[in-house]
Amino acid sequence: MASVKVAVRVRPFNERERENDSQLIIQMRGNTTGILNCKANTRDESIRYKEFTFDYSYWSHDEDSENYASQEMVYHDLGTEVVECAFEGYNACVFAYGQTGSGKTFTMMGHQENQGLIPRICKALFDRMSENSKRGTTHKVQVSYLEIYQERVADLLQRHDNNSLKVRQHPTKGPYVEGLTTCLVTNYGHIQNCIDRGNALRTTASTNMNDVSSRSHAIFTITFVQAGYCDGVPSETVSKIHLVDLAGSERADSTGATGKRLKEGAYINKSLVTLGSVISKLAELSTEKK
Ligand SMILES: Nc1ncnc2c1ncn2[C@@H]1O[C@H](COP(=O)(O)OP(=O)(O)OP(=O)(O)O)[C@@H](O)[C@H]1O
Ligand SMILES: [Mg+2]
Incomplete structure (x- = not known):
């Protein structure tokens, strides 16, 4: 049993974010979380997009997703x-x-x-x-x-x-x-x-x-x-x-x-x-x- 575990969770957009047509900048694959810096002054994806691995990455953004974490x-x-x-x-x-x-x-x-x-x-x-x-x-x-x-x-x-x-x-x-x-x-x-x-x-x-x-x-x-x-x-x-x-x-x-x-x-x-x-x-x- 590991002594320390780190998990990340993404919640659904709230009302304010939906009204503002907010852009979703997080992606999750397995226990990896990717984040897109849409303000970065470059088109270079390797600079704009970074991935991090945790013990768990929980996708709770939309209930209809097959990866939805309840x-x-x-x-x-x-x-x-x-x-x-x-x-x-x-x-x-x-x-x-x-x-x-x-x-x-x-x-x-x-x-x-x-x-x-x-x-x-x-x-x-x-x-x-x-x-x-x-x-x-x-x-x-x-x-x-x-x-x-x-x-x-x-x-x-x-x-x-x-x-x-x-x-x-x-x-x-x-x-x-x-x-x-x-x-x-x-x-x-x-x-x-x-x-x-x-x-x-x-x-x-x-x-x-x-x-x-x-x-x-x-x-x-x-x-x-x-x-x-x-x-x-x-x-x-x-x-x-x-x-x-x-x-x-x-x-x-x-x-x-x-x-x-x-x-x-x-x-x-x-x-x-x-x-x-x-x-x-x-x-x-x-x-x-x-
Ligand atoms: N996984 C989720 N699924 C559905 N709704 C969520 C989820 N996570 C958060 N919410 C909703 O988002 C809103 C903000 O969540 P919450 O109050 O838990 O935030 P918080 O991190 O505790 O904020 P604060 O630091 O201000 O206390 C709440 O209305 C909550 O019900
Ligand atoms: Mg709170």
């Missing part, structure tokens, strides 16, 4: 592995990263009638737990849901008076958020309820690029404990799944942001740049170790 397909490729990892005792994390309006929240959360990765992962977790319970394993599942809005951490499962929680470092468990609500959940309905509560509290706003734009980064964490017997000895395995729906990068002239929206956009971009630096540093360290 929510189910994305879950099948990416989500089932997360569930598998959790049962094997590994931690797992899924990030959705990209420009505002590109489809991150749709992929991670989806809609009631077309669910995304988060509800599907939760459902599979509980389905598999009920199977394993028959074999004598007991489970405990806890969830927390937070957002980082303008560099302040807020609890999405319960509104606090002072909605700015502190991030601290635990000597053995690593970073944690002090005072963050954790809910013990015993079935899928219960976890769905936590997701819905959190989504209702999440900060969103309308911009020119997205009617329901996430203005914060959201982290949904599932702590999953399995207790049973290993060679007759009681044993416990703990794994954590972090499911992250980031706010999208944006250009003030495209979003039409002014005032509060502009300030939000500046915080979003700044934190995404920092995240990029952290990921590069981690990648550097991991290649140095090899």
